[in-house]
Amino acid sequence: MKKKETIVCYCHSCKHDTRHEILFTENMHNSDDDYWWTCDYSITKCCGCGDITFLTETTEEGDIEYDENGNNYIPTKYKTYPFSPQKVAGLSDLWYVPNTISTVYRETIKAFNNDCHLLAATGFRMIIEAVCTENNIQGKTLEVKINNLCKNDIITKHDRDRLHSIRFMGNDSVHQMKVADINALLLVKEIIDIMLKNIYILAKKCSHILEGPITTFEDFCCLLDEGLRTRKIGDTDILKNLLPQDRRLIKEDRSNFEIILKEKIAEGKYTKLSLCPTPLQGKNQQYKVESI
Structure with missing residues (x-):
C-alpha cells in the first residue's frame, strides 16, 4: 500500500538528498504499554537518476529530544540503503599510520557515522592509548602517558591539553554513560x-619529498665526515666552515652538536679532528684536521 506519493531522502547514486517517488510502503509497529515504536519500510525511486532505494522511517519512545525551549519531542529517523550519507569522512592516508592505530580509528569513525556516540567518544580515547603504545610511552594511567607524550616531544603542550580533554570525554562515556554533544x-x-x-602522515610524506634538517648526532657526524673529505690533513678552521654549505643544519642544533663533538674529541671517540688551543675571547673554537 502507498503511504504518500513522494518524499525527500538520500540517493546513493546522486550523493545527496533528492525527491523520491514512493513505490511501496509497509508499516510495522508495537504499541503495548511497555514500549511503543513504529516503522515504515519503503521502496523508493529517485526522481532524478531513477535509482531504487530502500528507506526506513522510524519513530520510537526512547528517542526523546528537547528543543531550544526545553520542550520534548520524538523525531522520526530516516535511513536509506544500500547506505546513508556519511556524517564525517576518515583520513584518506591511513596507510602511513600503524595498523593498530588505524584499526581503532576506522571503527571509531564507523561508530560515529552510525550514531553510536558513546562508542565514538570511547574510541577516540582508545586512539590516544594506541598512539602511546606505538611510541613506547610508559605510564600507569593514560593521564601520565599523555604527559609523557609531551615530555618526549611527540606532541606540544597545547596538544597535551587537548588530548586530556578527549580523555575526560572518553572517561565520562565509559564510566558515566554520558553521551557527548555532536559538535564536541x-x-x-x-x-x-x-x-x-x-605524528605519522606528514612526517613520512616529508621524509620522502622534502629535505629535513639534521636532527641526530650520528647524522651530524656523517655530515662532518662529508665535509672533511674536501679538506687536507693539517687544515685548521672553525666548525661552520668544515661542514658542507649546501646541507640543512639549524644553527641552534649545530651549537648543541658542537658541545657533544668537543666531548667526543676529548674522550678520544672522534679522532678525525683535534681541538686547537683555546681561542681568544670573541673567537670560535678552531679544529685541526687529523684524518679524512
Whole structure:
C-alpha cells in the first residue's frame, strides 16, 4: 500500500538528498504499554537518476529530544540503503599510520557515522592509548602517558591539553554513560586527525619529498665526515666552515652538536679532528684536521 506519493531522502547514486517517488510502503509497529515504536519500510525511486532505494522511517519512545525551549519531542529517523550519507569522512592516508592505530580509528569513525556516540567518544580515547603504545610511552594511567607524550616531544603542550580533554570525554562515556554533544565529537575528531597527521602522515610524506634538517648526532657526524673529505690533513678552521654549505643544519642544533663533538674529541671517540688551543675571547673554537 502507498503511504504518500513522494518524499525527500538520500540517493546513493546522486550523493545527496533528492525527491523520491514512493513505490511501496509497509508499516510495522508495537504499541503495548511497555514500549511503543513504529516503522515504515519503503521502496523508493529517485526522481532524478531513477535509482531504487530502500528507506526506513522510524519513530520510537526512547528517542526523546528537547528543543531550544526545553520542550520534548520524538523525531522520526530516516535511513536509506544500500547506505546513508556519511556524517564525517576518515583520513584518506591511513596507510602511513600503524595498523593498530588505524584499526581503532576506522571503527571509531564507523561508530560515529552510525550514531553510536558513546562508542565514538570511547574510541577516540582508545586512539590516544594506541598512539602511546606505538611510541613506547610508559605510564600507569593514560593521564601520565599523555604527559609523557609531551615530555618526549611527540606532541606540544597545547596538544597535551587537548588530548586530556578527549580523555575526560572518553572517561565520562565509559564510566558515566554520558553521551557527548555532536559538535564536541566533531571537534575531537578534528584534533585526532591533526595528531595523526603530524605524528605519522606528514612526517613520512616529508621524509620522502622534502629535505629535513639534521636532527641526530650520528647524522651530524656523517655530515662532518662529508665535509672533511674536501679538506687536507693539517687544515685548521672553525666548525661552520668544515661542514658542507649546501646541507640543512639549524644553527641552534649545530651549537648543541658542537658541545657533544668537543666531548667526543676529548674522550678520544672522534679522532678525525683535534681541538686547537683555546681561542681568544670573541673567537670560535678552531679544529685541526687529523684524518679524512
